[in-house]
Amino acid sequence: MSIRHACIQGAREIALAITMATLTTVIVFLPVSLVEGEGQFFLMRLALPISVALCASLFVALVFIPLSVYLTAGSGAPPSQGGGTKSPSDASQSRWHRLLAALYRMTLERWHGFYNRSLAFFLHRRMDLVVLLMAVMGVTYGYLMRQIEFAPNQEEDRTSFKIGVEMPREAVFEDTASYFVVVEKVMEQKKVELDLSGYMAMHFSRGGNIEGWLNKEVDHALTATEMAEKVMKDLPKRAGVKLRTGRESETEEATGKTVHVVHLEGDDAAILDQVAEDLEPMVEALPGVIGIRSGRERGANELALVVDRDRSESINVNPQFVAGVVGNALRGQTLPRFHYEGREIPVRIRFEEADRERLSELSNFQVPTRDGRLVPVSSVTDVKMLKSPKGINRRNKRISRSLTVDLDPKQATEAKAAIIGLTRQMRLPEGVQFGTSLNDLSTNETIVNLQFAAILSVLFIYLLMGFLFESFVLPLSIILTIPLAGVGVVWIHWLTGKDLDVLGFVGSILLIGVVVNNGIVLVDYINQLRQQGLSRTDALLKAADRRFRPILMTALTTIIGMVPLTISQPTEMGLSYKSFGLTLIGGMTTATVLTLLIVPIFYTFFDDLRRWVEERLAQWLRPSATESDLQVRSSKLPSA
Template sequence: MSAAAHDPVPEPTPGVSGWEQRLPRFSLERRVTVLVIMLTALAFGAVATVGIPLELLPQGYDAPQLNVEVPWRDAPPREVLDKIVEPLEEELATVGGLERMSSRSRTGQGRIRLEFRQNSDMDVAYREVRDRVLRARTRLPDDVEQVFIHKLNFNESSFPILFIGVVVDPGTTDPYTLIQQEIITPLQRIDGVASVRSDGLQQKEVLIELDRERTAAAGLNIFLVANELASDNFSLASGEVRHGDKELLLRSVSRYASLDEIRDQLVSPTVRLGDIATVRYEVPDQYFRVRVNGKPALAVEVLKEGTANTIEVSQRVADALAEIQRNPKLQGTELQTLFSQGDVILETLSTLLGSGQIGALFAVLVLLFFLRRFRLTLIITLAIPLSMVIALIFMYFAGETLNILSLLGLIIAVGLLVDNSVVVAENIHRLYESGLSKRAACIQGAGELALAVVLATLTTMIVFLPASLVEGQAQFFLVRLAIPISVSLAASLAVALLCIPLCVYLTLGRAQGGRRRRAVGYVHRAMDHLLGGLYDHTLARLNRGYNRFLAWSLRHRFDMVLLLIAAIAATVLHPYDSIEFVEMSQEDRKSLQVRVDLPRSYNLDDATEFFNGVEEVLAELKRELGLDGYLVIHTPQWGRVDCWFTKQEDLTRLEAVEKVMAKLPQRAGVTYYSGTEDESGRGDRNVYTTMLHGEDPDLLAQVADDVEALFADVDGVVGIQRTDEMSPNELALVVDREQAQRKGVSPRSIAGVVGAGLRGQSLAYYRSEGDDIPVRVRFAEDDRESLDELADFSVPTVSGTFAQLRSLTDVRFLTSAPTIRRSDKQVSQSVTVDLAPEQEREARARLDALVGRLDLPEGVRIGPRAQDQRLAAEQASLQFALLVSIVFIYLIMGFLFESFILPLSVILTIPLASLGVVWTHYFVGRDIDFLGFVGLLLLVGIVVNNGIVLVDYVNRLREEGVERSEALLTAARRRFRPIMMTAGTTICGMVPITIGDPSSIGLSYKSFGLTLIGGMITATALTLLIVPVFYTLFEDGRDAVTRALRAALSRHG
């Protein structure tokens, strides 16, 4: 038995109950057991560290939103609205739990976004939406082939894990089949890959183009020809038959064996199809093009299975691509990985991990500066890896993943994990230096602060309890952030009360012997001399000055209250109104995107020629910007340019965007814009958007023009960019009903003939060599390229004759928007204003006042953007959660102090800490984003910890008979160093992610870091000054009220 085992066990100190000393006493009496527990935790932690899945985003969040998309090739926006969107909206409006419905009708596509109430069961909602779509399917045009319903799951399986650019050899005869067989099919076979999609390359089709004159001369029309072809090419289930003792399925089959057989098909008793049409097997007309690094290409997207690990699947696909590239059949074909989610995850987590390591190093240096003992610093630092390991074990066995949120939670915890160990170890050393034995100092030192550190830890953890009150994805984020923070903090509490007393006991006061120990002792003395001298000339002197100022403050309490009121007033009057709550901030990413709106008069070749000029600019800037590559996707009227570039220290993403935008070719009718597009068209910071709603699109367009003219005259407005600019891009064939009725022609047959003749009519698939090949019939290009040819279209009458289209319709040119937006079945249109950055707030106020004075015509109203409504609801729920957290913390402190009054002196640090948050963001010039608000929520639980420890120590001294003022000064003097240590470790732990580069996905943690740093600096100063002052004020107020009540009762007694 060691000599240390004979140390006398001290008597319990006043105010320290048996349970408070139980854990430290157990750690000294069962040393081997505690060491085995620590080693076991490290062993399990090693397993968890290796085995925990790495993901970019946490899994499990189902956004309360569904998208319904309907492609309808070449259809104009108004027709998409009338025949696609409106029938679907009528059915979808009956879906249960639907909160908001919005739609976009654009050329060739209709899209409806359905937003549901929070906490809706999205599986049930999906089934209901699918049922409503099936109901509406019979009302949609016959040539609408597919209706897509997208469920937005917040995980990597919902988004491509790889985006691959494929540059095909121009000499390839059938690139679609080559890519499908040699690239897409091998990728689909990879374990963990759910699907592989391609854009930019279309399957060849059998195209039947009728000569309009020969068709009419044969007494035929496009409907008759299409029906005749459809009736001779089919494969239909026809029931069951018995053959012997077996039942066989019967299928009726009539298939074309070759293209010649199609050409020889009789379409009337004397006319074959080849007599009136050409039949070709070719690539259909493209309506968009893809280019990679200036070469025609296609884009391949790889999606993973929901349970597969993103990094592992990404690596398998990368290995497969390397093998595919060596395929001799793909000679001349280039494969370039433009985006890999696996690489993004590793790079993002590596960046966060590096920030956490630097923060931990800063925290250790802060401890070393204050403690001046290398061994004691290492002991306290032990709390970081042990607590992290326990948190990883919990996450691993709970099925969680290591992602940007959970890793951020662990990084946040780095600066907090040592707090409990610091105050416990520092108290043990203080008692040991005051004359207690090692054993007595370890048990009493930990026991004295056990209740305080337990409740201080609870105050930090309990702030996440109201997360259930937060709406939307903020709730999901808070929970995923709370798990690693709460578990690691609980682990740090166990480490502080169980492991730290034992480790301090084993290292405290050890005699130095031998050459090595003498050398170590010399290093310790030198370090103590150096750091001690630095501490004495800085913080020790500050401590003495602080104690004198605190004594003055306690004598002039109301002067301090006036100073505090002045600080609050200065904050409210100036910077507070300048800070706004915004959505998640996006910073520098290793990519940039520029979107382009082209004139409606452009065709696909015009757009390609224009983007060739854009690519020339990018090629010139490639070296200057460090571009790794660029991708261009465009239609005749719209395009997108994606660039990936190497991060340069002297070039931010914003600067790169400005350089690109400044050199892009300028043409009339071409509009460039960058940033995040939302339903209103803009996501940039210095913009102001007004949403107009109404029933009449034309009236809405006129009002938008008027609003645009008014906005243009407002000071601070530097540009007007309305989302939907009107243009004469639509030709309307207005049916003359009287003529149509006289000639026996229905308006629907007119629309059918025109649609079939121009867009074509799809027929049953032609099967060749095991592949299903699309078949389409339409008029030849020469018969449909001009207005005159269109007017000569023949429409069948009920009598079997034909009438020319020109005799049945009037031709009118209409103005229409390229995209028609609707919100809750009302047409909506936005007017977006670019604001001068230096006048942004003033211009916004002027525009608000102008909008309030607008005299709008009947049927038109101004409404908020859905984005603003969601942001306001999210902010309100976060504020409510913040208030509930403060209430919970107050109740915990009431339990600790056995008082409803004294906790108020500590609670005051919460609103006062927000002064530092506001001023920090104001000086840096940033708004508070979602992560900043999360930091504010966390700050609520952190800032009270030092106040709890301070007031708890004051109460202990007073229980020992020390006078109140002396107890406050003594507690402030003794708690100064641990308070500064815990504040310093927390602040330094946040510095790397605050000043460091954002993640690869552009997510910024600056607002979060600024919130904690600014709040902690302010809260530390206020804890040391304001808490003692208000401690006395509240106590005196309580005593005065008590005396008054007693006097009143005695008078009436």
Template sequence: MRESLETRLPRFSLNRRVTVLVMLVTVIVLGTVATIGIPLELIPSGMDHPSLGVVVPWRDAPAQETLEKVVRPMEEELSTVAGISDMFSNARTGQGWVWLNFKYGTDLDVAYREVRDRVERARSRLPEDIDRIFIRKNDVAGIPIYFLGLAIDPAVTDVYNLVQDEIVLPLSRIDGVASVEPQGLLEKEILIELDRDKTAAAGLDIYTLAQALGTDNFTLSSGNVRQGGSKLLLRSIARYDSIEQLENRPVSPTARLGDVATVRYDMPEQKFRVRAMSRPAVALAVLKEGDANTLEVAARVNEVVEQLRANPRLELVELAELFDQGDIIRESLGTLLASGRIGGLIALLVLFFFLRRFRMTLIVTLSIPLSIIIALTVMFFADESLNILTLLALMISVGLLVDNSVVVAENIFRLHRDGLEPRDACVRGAGEIALAIVMATLTTIAVFLPVSLVEGQGQFFLLRLSIPISVALLGSLLVALIFVPLSVFLTLPTHRQEEAAPHPVFNWLKKAYDGTFGWLNDVYTRILAFFMHRRLDLGMILVALFALSAVPFQKVKIVDTQDEDRGGFSVQVELPNNTTLEEAERYFLAGEAVIEEHAEELDLEGWFLFHRATFGEFQGWFRSPRTNKVSPREATRRIMEALPEKGGVRLFTGEDDATDDKKDKALHAFVLEGEDARELERVARDLEEIFLAVDGVLGVKKTEDQSPSELALVLDRERAQTQGIDPTVVSAVVGYALRGQALRRYSYQGKQIPVTVRFREQDRDSLDELSDFQVPAAHESTVPLSALTEPRYLAAAAQISRTNKKTGRNITLELEEGREEETRERLLAAAARIDLPEGIAFGRGDAAPQLGEDVLNMLFAAAISIVFIYLLMGFLFESFILPLSILCTIPLASLGVYWAHLVAGLDIDFLGVVGLILLVGVVVNNGIVLIDYVNRLREEGLSREDAVAKAAERRFRPIMMTALTTIGGMIPLTLGGASSIGLSYKSFGLTLIGGLTSATLLTLLVVPIFYTLFDDAREIMVGLLSRVRRRGAAVAGRPATTP
């Protein structure tokens, strides 16, 4: 029977008290173990899009050459890796990279092995002087847990070996550290600098000489030989034992290497600068192993750093902590925990105000830690960590976990007040409400069922939130049906005369309650009775409310991200192509002075910069805790405005890969995609003329420096063929002469020292010297480079970007302010009429602004959640029509969501959409409990109107209690700032607070009224079907007539 099923758990708890006590102790013990042992992380693994990057440094190579010889071969090999969703690549002076985005769910460890295999395959197709290739994994393990800045005294002669031996090596040995990556640390090398005149006089050229030197300095296994009956390993050794031996190496019948070159052990040419806190520096990034505990590894790193500071060999090195993820984890999780404690205290005070019984308040409140302990236990054994998402889920649960216990305890006390004995009151009180709270809990959990239908980051967020919330809610359900009945039974007085007179404090609270919520309850019952006979009037009021809400619906947008606080700022700088390293250094030193000047004003704890000749970045981080309210966006704006002005300099923010210009409403961008960069440039210039003719377009914004920056040597192929010269040899000669050629490393005292051959700087710094370079020709002769090539100055792009193996070219248009939208429509129409050449097409620009795919997926999940909730309520009420009266609360909740965001001046961000999904399952709970009680009263014989009035009056207090505890739990989270990584909870909190407020206030009126409307509709439908069936039966039973 239904009643026996509903009362089985309460009866079990009262009949098996020792068993229940053992269960309670078991939960506490397991929860304690789980709480101590669960790992702490800042970001859960997989939060970012699964991706891998391959970075290939190629010293001094121009962007176009890097594209042809590095990026394209890499693209061809890497495109065969399984699971790729998008491929992005970039070629710039000195470096090429390819970034692979994978489909969600891809195992990055497997993908990493595939990428490494493809990189090894591609090596044979890359230039010989490319030494190292880096593979970057974009996951939590790829984020450094610690940054260490080293300020080194100029008196230190061998910086590289000192840092490697005394700092990098000890840090690498720490348990849990995967690698230590130096930034700004240059290794001394053996430089073979050729004298052009002496080389030519000896009848040599750099190409032939580099090829010959490249075959030296080796040790090879040559097999086995037998001697005296023993089998010995034979090695062929051609290594140099000293620099002097290398200088004495014959390079021609009449010359040694020392005769035509200077051989020295020295620092290479520095192509970039690194500074920290306004001093030259080296930065060390410490990365942890994937399964290591971040806090523990960071603590070990700090211990080793303290030991390094006491190392006498490092007395000329100052070690400064630039970043410690352990501190950020403690701060971020500590902020959430503090918000949770405050939220729990608010919930406790709300409960005490409503219940005015210490024991009952304590019983209901204890459901929070018990349920959270159950959730932590399941998370621990499921190998989940405690991070910003799972802790947020537990924070959300704080306000929801008391709902079931409140309803059960309230019902038990009501029945006991009405005269039932304690045991009967506990069994019946829990049993009456059991099915309703089970269904209410399942409706909240049901919002997470569509997680398998959502892709991308939405699935990740829902999954990480669903486990703690679902387990905690199920735990609260068990607590409400097992522990609460027994606890209340043990605290209820056996006889009514045993009840002591209430304390004066309780009398004061009762008066305060009667004067507020008691009065509201009376007003509410009268208003409900009024609208029971004027249901159409209530409908008109709702229409008016939605009409008034057109303002927030229009002004509040759904966005991917919120402009919120972060732990630091970043400003990237792109300089003109013809900028020298010295000129760039002067600019960045001036910028550093600006940051130092504003450090106190912006609450900066430290700053860091690195730069090359044409690109660099300023980074800064704020003090913790913050002492002022300057947001990172505002700090970034002030610094960008204060940076020195220089023609051709472009500033970027570190928040995304696009310039701030793209976010300017008065700009519009098209993207052309194709294969040939030069053809794209020609087409782009033609399109610019077309777009300039569109009404509302003011001009074309130049995003690239067009100054001549590249000297191209155009080869005359006929002359080269006549001389018997391969064009690749010409290219190699120029590359060897300007960039140098890396040879086999020199082994000295167990260290492998790089060796590079190149011309002296004075022999390669002008076009005249370049023209005299000798190229090896047929019959052991040489030909000057000027006889084979013609120099031309070209405006070359500082970098070439590609998407899915197609080169892109941006066309950014300046629009007339105030007419942006209509101008964009004209531009889109003009673009649609353009017939582009074959192989060129418009790519994805900002021509059609849309919501992010993740946000759309989340909204789809919310729609599916509503369907699941409807089906669950259909099961509860045995009706397809009555659940519609409760579903009406969902659009009512949206009113509060949008008004709350409008008042706060915020848009609904990604976490706000997550809150919307959760809200769908929460707001229907009160309606379920209310309508279930109405149906129960009708089954007991009350009329529909009396049942509605009585249920509304009796459920007002528990509905207000559960709503206020949930809202109270969200207040600290909403008022708090963002986490250290810029994740703001304001939109999330506003969604739940605003939605619950409007849904609760309107549910009390709308659900009962709509219940009667849909009940009338059901009766009308049943009556119509009955008449149809009777008429059909009458027709079937009528005797046939003969015409």
């Protein structure tokens, strides 16, 4: 066959397969509009560049590759057998060709031969392969998958740590400033010892934060969490000073494997504060707990006038009048602006400082009753020393308090289980209950959305293959490559000790469209050979033999391309692509190895199923057809 005809025939043979392979990868991005949150963010940014690149590569594969082969391979005439001499460039190419051929024979050709023998063996012992496959799937999805956690990010890839400092209530600004002077000296030492790229120590009147950034150019032996714990041990110890890892904010939802948030919800802030204070030492005593962030911003103690409801009702005083009188006495009241000669002058009226600087004078202010009398403030109020909250947080229309628990990375799973067990056994006051973390809700919602997108992707791929193969039975053998890819995803995360994060889940959705490509190439060629008259077994063996190298090359290029992404350092924001790379590497590895055996074997199962269905339908339809045919024939017989 000439080079020209070989290029045309080769492009014709693979046109349907690579077109379908391209469309199956592009079609996985269709459900992106139905996904919300982080999953949609990453999928949207992958959809357009990957889709455009794949469509362009399809055009190149069908047009430019055959053309370039035709132009570079020559006319296809056999080499002369005479005494012609070879040019130096031809000799150099020949040496490289022999070297690569020898390398292939020592490695992949042996695997090729072993694969052909294995496929021929299992074609006669199909149920043995089914039993082995069920065992692998059972171990993977029944046991190993439970050992892998879904985390928003990779804890060990965090590029910074933060420590919160809480000073005692009686501390003044000068006390905090002097403490942070010592903190800066310690951090200067730790910057060199831990090889930090920088740090920041900032403080306010009764607290502050210490933040450190890891040097990305250095391979650190400690994680960010372990560094924070080491720094905390060396910070100066003073009475009443509390050190907490992470950010001190109730509205900020903590994320990560080594963080667990306990939420309390109720209607009384004082009761919630008391429950939170009682719960803190109980949680802190659990093994694996490093520290607790209460999420309550404590202010200084303040003098308060608390209205006695019973006395105010007996004297017939409205509590709002008491609040108004005290508020006007302390803060004053804004009056309408005074207009004078084209100017507006703000006016505020309040008592002189001498009349409101003592508590006794404030208590003697007169409050009107509902019946027109005047009584002193002291007659309906009690003087108390209270903690001044800086804010009240609400969730689901109820007051909320949170405890953010920092966990030891080595005991995170056990510590979380212990905390959950403690909260279930704890008896709470009436009206107080444990709430669900917003981060847990967001994580669960992200998982559900991505799972829904994955299911839709599988459905779209199946419908597309059914349309192009003109059969909805044979594509089922290709769909099996998807759970086979999942085996590799689970195993590689388990072996490396990595959690499956959002990017890893996004990679799983992309993997759905990639792993079916090998099965499409194989099944399409099997169908072509059967149409040429080969038996099913011969077509399977021949297709597997001829498509072994293209399938392996496709998988290896994808796997090798993911290696730099897997070993890359996280970004400045702590975003890691390791789970994404591991997902594609593990999934492509197992999908390729198992696809070469599983797809041909299950092709025979589904082909037998198709034949059985056709035979049953033929049997059901044949009697009625025969009966109608006899009736027609009898009507044509001449009457006696």
